Amino acid sequence: MDVIEPQVQPSAGGVTRVAVLGASGYAGGELVRLLASHPLLEVTFLGAKDSVGKRLAESHPHLASLPQASLELQPIDAEVIAGAADLVFSSLPNGASSAIVPALLDAGLRVIDLAGDFRLPAEAYPEWYGFTHPAPERLDKAVYGLPELFGARVAGAELIANPGCYPTPVILGIAPLLRAKLIEPAPVRVDGKTGLSGAGRSAAEASLFTSTEESVRPYRVPRHQHTPEMERGIDLATGRSVRVLFVPHLVPTVRGVVTTAYASLTEGVGTEALTACLRAAYDGRRFVRVLPAGGMVDSKRTRGTNVVELQAVADDRTGTAVVVGAVDNLVKGAAGQAIQNANLALGLDEATGLPTLAVYP
Amino acid sequence: MDVIEPQVQPSAGGVTRVAVLGASGYAGGELVRLLASHPLLEVTFLGAKDSVGKRLAESHPHLASLPQASLELQPIDAEVIAGAADLVFSSLPNGASSAIVPALLDAGLRVIDLAGDFRLPAEAYPEWYGFTHPAPERLDKAVYGLPELFGARVAGAELIANPGCYPTPVILGIAPLLRAKLIEPAPVRVDGKTGLSGAGRSAAEASLFTSTEESVRPYRVPRHQHTPEMERGIDLATGRSVRVLFVPHLVPTVRGVVTTAYASLTEGVGTEALTACLRAAYDGRRFVRVLPAGGMVDSKRTRGTNVVELQAVADDRTGTAVVVGAVDNLVKGAAGQAIQNANLALGLDEATGLPTLAVYP
């Protein structure tokens, strides 16, 4: 498979100054939390759209003990950011990111974008995101930053499109099996379950505790914007084109995404072959945990960590490969993976500063 | 489709005395709770295996205000039960039920069995339930009690196999579409999500609050015992045989089952045709709520009620019909449906005594 091993280069030795845009949101807060443990990245700028003027500790009281607690959230101005930082994590909303990223790149900043704005070809945006892409000429330069599959491309990249929470476990689970021809290039149905932090920090009735406890709800069926991203990620990794149907569900957790993908099993393939393939694909990768048959993926074990749990089971009765994946949507599904990408882009060990031990129970 | 309308006969006017076996479990408690509002069924006997001698209010303190609160749980003896009751709801565990049901029938009792013991052909039990059926000669006499599809067969039946919680929404959603040829008789993949009451009342580490909050976990993949029941129910209703793959997941709710079935869409069929078919199939049925495209099934809205919510969406990109269903696993998925079956067996209006309004939020 097209798994390109990153060439880890020794760090220049110095600390890289980083800006976090969208700092008042959940992904922004998680970036700041995780970066606090990073020995070589230092948050020097916090940018926001709606919370300008607030201090970090007002916006995120759980970060009150940080040195940056009294840092004020600033308006987003590329030149100002370029004076304060070398690398930008943008966790601005979909659509807002692509409006500012070109200026950041032109100002010489390296950008890791957590929105969906640089993950797809330009023609996909009107249909799946509802906007016309404002900077289509930049899309070719963006590297899709799923480090376990595309790590070598990430090394040195100037613009990294950080994957979505749902696509991360799906692509990591499906790509090796398809590449190894253990599954057929037929449509894959993906059933997703997510916690409420995926819906963001904005107050909406559907996200209230009262609406969510004791509730399981499918949403945006069948037009969730992560659908084409899954298709493209699988294509990039395998050179084979498959259609994906994606049906996400809200479940009453805060963090955690579990994806259960149903793919067409190649005749004669069993669970052991699927498991062995995944193990071989991610041998030595510290953030991938492949469970044996009989194990039980559990999103709770990934909470607060950059770990993805994967498991594949063959069902010969229906000719199906069941490929289950779990991540913390705010870490491996967002902020943690972004830092992993930053590590690779800067030539550091990809695991620098990233947690693997869940706060459990 | 083979939807047989029940012939409602006027009740004999009197009250039917009922026994609840397995009264200390969750389904047993729910039977007693629901029967308290039933004008024509009266609980006169409570049977148990492990809690013999306890009073109802000790076993279920939330039922302390009932007239039966001080009724003692009795050992299960067919003759004694026959002296105290006319109809038996058995919510004994799988395997325990088939050990006693023949004696109950022989004693002249009508039996509604909530276990899986009379839902399948004899040869399926060793493989899917892990035991050899002790009374295979009774299996032919058992009616599979999914009232919206087999109501007429239920009327007057002596032994009713009450459907499982997961199969109920799956069969109700898939059968009409297959019958109408809107979906193909190809394998159906069913992704299930359940609350913890489905795991019963026994203490196990995996069911603790600490293990469950913030956790989504697939289990028994791909060998859950409801798999052949889904296949058989679809076959019974349509005369067409399809294979089912079933992958259940534990999510942190107490009640509620949501099933998301992925079936092969017949070419050219759209969401409107799917919706119209389900609407027509259940026109006038009080416990089925078919949601339009754009609606959002929500298990929370079924809580405490005998309602099933259904929704079907066509995805032409992948040729899939997504058929979502939600029930309260203890009501429409167990005790409520059992009472609905009892109503039909006794010639009453099927909705007698059964709630349709959820305690929401």
Add this chain to the structure above:
Amino acid sequence: MDVIEPQVQPSAGGVTRVAVLGASGYAGGELVRLLASHPLLEVTFLGAKDSVGKRLAESHPHLASLPQASLELQPIDAEVIAGAADLVFSSLPNGASSAIVPALLDAGLRVIDLAGDFRLPAEAYPEWYGFTHPAPERLDKAVYGLPELFGARVAGAELIANPGCYPTPVILGIAPLLRAKLIEPAPVRVDGKTGLSGAGRSAAEASLFTSTEESVRPYRVPRHQHTPEMERGIDLATGRSVRVLFVPHLVPTVRGVVTTAYASLTEGVGTEALTACLRAAYDGRRFVRVLPAGGMVDSKRTRGTNVVELQAVADDRTGTAVVVGAVDNLVKGAAGQAIQNANLALGLDEATGLPTLAVYP
């Protein structure tokens, strides 16, 4: 004690038409849900402030199976309401209620107000509710509707101030003990725990699932508006004046209020005397469940019901009576108690149409 037994008069036989104002909120929805089971009250008018024009089933999809599902929410106009209904349940917000109630009374309607607007003397409103009462002359006519203590006053009343969720278990627990001199008239400290439905249906960040799961938070310390209501209710029931300190906490449940009151124990009084006093006070009252020492109050057992659980324990080490109470804040703490008051006002059995069996687990 001043427990006035209601004189139940035979109903006039007919059905009373009722209006529900604030029908789009949680208490409004709960009124409609509960009234659906009431044989002698019929909802004929739904009023709202912000959701005018919506149909009931749009506002409350869980009520879709009601005959009133397609009833439109109307603007609140006293004359129109008087043409459609005989009795009004107002679950408008604090402050909005007192702006309309005088007109409703003048139009000849009987009013049960679920807001705090008619529970206190006029001079308390600026301090505790932040507004000057617009109709102080009506306050004397309002009966404080805690039926187990003031049932006889409620019978026939034109304006009933329905108690708050927190004061209900506190007053019911403290009043009999104070009256019997088992506790001293010294300050009572009340520690409250509430679910999120008490915060209403409006979207606010503090009420999101993400903010609430794994969170216990005290709020409005020490100035919650239910403080003077507790003092006044105790005074009304006992003729003795005590000061109350009230410290409420948000806990991650949807429904349920538990109040733990710490009062000064009269010397020599033990747990048995406290328990016996509460039992005697509420002997025969169907909605009060007094737990023995060793029992464990559980808000979950009151969910969806009009039941209050009470328990009192003496601690001689510190001279404290611990008086615990639990209610479902939307039922006994709001809509259910309002219907209980309506029953009494109309001369019906107070329990008519009200549930006592929780949907458990």
Add this chain to the structure above:
Amino acid sequence: MDVIEPQVQPSAGGVTRVAVLGASGYAGGELVRLLASHPLLEVTFLGAKDSVGKRLAESHPHLASLPQASLELQPIDAEVIAGAADLVFSSLPNGASSAIVPALLDAGLRVIDLAGDFRLPAEAYPEWYGFTHPAPERLDKAVYGLPELFGARVAGAELIANPGCYPTPVILGIAPLLRAKLIEPAPVRVDGKTGLSGAGRSAAEASLFTSTEESVRPYRVPRHQHTPEMERGIDLATGRSVRVLFVPHLVPTVRGVVTTAYASLTEGVGTEALTACLRAAYDGRRFVRVLPAGGMVDSKRTRGTNVVELQAVADDRTGTAVVVGAVDNLVKGAAGQAIQNANLALGLDEATGLPTLAVYP
């Protein structure tokens, strides 16, 4: 006040080998998780009572990525432990700890005991813990390890009694106010709320998800074993004796303890004086966060961290000081505080290896 500042001595430079007893429990797992980030303590022995022979990763799958993942849990033998480790964290159950600690001490090991076995005078054990203390002669040597109050005594101690989860925030909140005479030495009523991890990992019906969701339950009223510990800790810190009444409640969270203490306010004292006193007492202490009036303590912000949040509010209406505290019961309330004590005992910076940033939301 008797706050004794620890004299931080430079570490000997080497790594201290530590044993964790009770490694299969929640506190044991949390010790191992936290120690993984500690630069100077290394887990070299895992002991257990019931899970002997299991590997760490079997017992705690969330720790699968640790170097110690395949370490086997060993029987508890003092000599063997002395050969493998220099310092012991014992998270054995109450009663089991005191049976082994003397042998550990005699073998030259330094012991930090997380049970309640060395926190009280011998005569308290029969009444509050239900057993006669097997090693009363060791009780005098045990230092009560609440580092923010008794840090200097901890430095160099051989046997440290690690405080209970509830007493930690209570003593930290009450002691400075009593010492400063802002509150009177009258009985203090403490209302506690805890998550289910406090009930441990053993399966019991009361701890099931089904029993806990939507449930608030007081328990062990008024005889919880943390009562005398609160009294003793306050006495140790202030030289003044006060009686405590403690009423704990189970709330549906996994982690988090919130204690709300009601003390007698000295006349004339206001909220600002209370806040200033707490701020002065803990000035410069990295794990104590004193909230201003108007703030809102939130247990969720302490999750996974060694932080305690404190807030004090004066209510002159009732002469009460309301002192609220919150901790993560498994960290500052157990494993984190134990490591803080180990740091002090070994002459390290007390904060070494301990987290202050919550995984939020």
